[in-house]
Amino acid sequence: MEQTLITGSLLHDLLRCDHRVALDLHSESWGIGKAELNDHPLWTGPLHVHEHIIQGLIAENPGSVDLRPVEAGSRQARTLLAMDARAPVIVGGEIAADDLLGQPILLLQEDDGYVPGEVSRNGTVAVEPGPFEGVTLALHCDILERNDLLAWPGGYVVGEQTIRRVDLHSTIAGDGTTLLDGYEDALENVRDIIDDVVVTRSAQAPECWMCHWRGLCGPDVERRDDLTQLETVDRATRDSLVGTFPTVASLAAAEIEGFVRGTATDFLGISAERLREVHGLAVRFVESNPRIVGGRDALQRMPQGP
Structure with missing residues (x-):
């Protein structure tokens, strides 16, 4: 059986709905079959990467590399080559370790390693990163660390006029919970779902109308x-x-x-x-x-x- 790799997209789906992840992974083995409807574009994106922001970073940092045009099967190897060459900014790279797969929008060279960067979805940078940005940065830091390539535990969120440094150990709740804690909880949850050892439940939520499982979950919510x-x-x-x-x-x-x-x-x-x-x-x-x-x-x- 092919291994299910944990990606930023999978973690994003988990934050929206754990039942969505379970159905995507196990619906056929559960005898449900595949979803008949496609996602609404608002569920999957599109991510507004603000190309001019990325091009500005490349222009300001000579020797930067844009790997987005590279064939997918070669992108990991090309990312490692760019790191070996100490490229100051790597756009559209791919990194992996164990069961984790990352496709960071940005990799930024600092000290003896790299940190990930996210481009703000709306061009503005909040005081604290949102949950989706938080788990994505943490995932990419985790992969870099497992490859002994992480400069420090965090990264950056880049906006129109601002670049904000994000420390994964900074607290995001009154109980002392950190961004790293949130990522580790999400990682544990998604591995339990992949292994099919946890029960998830359908729900009624504002984003459900965008999901390709809405035809199944709606009646189930009423039935239960x-x-x-x-x-x-x-x-x-x-x-x-x-x-x-x-x-x-x-x-x-x-x-x-x-x-x-x-x-x-x-x-x-x-x-x-x-x-x-x-x-x-x-x-x-x-x-x-x-x-x-x-x-x-x-x-x-x-x-x-x-």
Whole structure:
């Protein structure tokens, strides 16, 4: 069986929807078959690389190399040759290590090695990189490090007027989570999905209309009475609650105060205020939805907490 390589695109899909990744990899072995619909262009891109930014970097750094016209099968070897020649900027290279494959937009030479660079999608550079830029930079740093070619753990995001240095060890959350932590979590998750040892679930989310699996997932969400049917309930909220409340009906029927601990709850990342809000959404959904026979009054009550 051919090895599934972990790419930036695969990690981007994971951040959008882990179930999408699982279906892409295993639908045929699960007896589902291939998706019949193509992605909407907004899912896959296109990535606006702002060619004038790239050409400006090449012009400012004599000896730079643009490998985008090179045949795909030769690109890894040509990238290594460009590194050996100490090219200051490598555009459109390809690097690999173990089960990782990277196609960095930019590789920038510093000290005795290289760091990756991303071109901002909208031409502006935020104070902190977005999740997609973060995992991409981290993936390319990981590959460079495994090849003993990494100058330092980070890279750059390049915009119209700004180049921002990104340190993978910088914190992105109040709990001390770093960009590197986010990448390592994503890497672990995607390897579990590749190995088919983890359960993923369909969801109802704004981006689903762009996905080629929408014809399968939409009916599945309704059949399972998934919590993401509720407005403002995303996958993270659903995943925190689903072990106790697998359906909207079960949440609507619950006496949720038994799960409240002051301003917190028994559910990771969900405050008491947020739990009450989601419970109210579930109650209104059940009472107004004819699909759920009998409405809330006919539902069996859930326990009042552990």
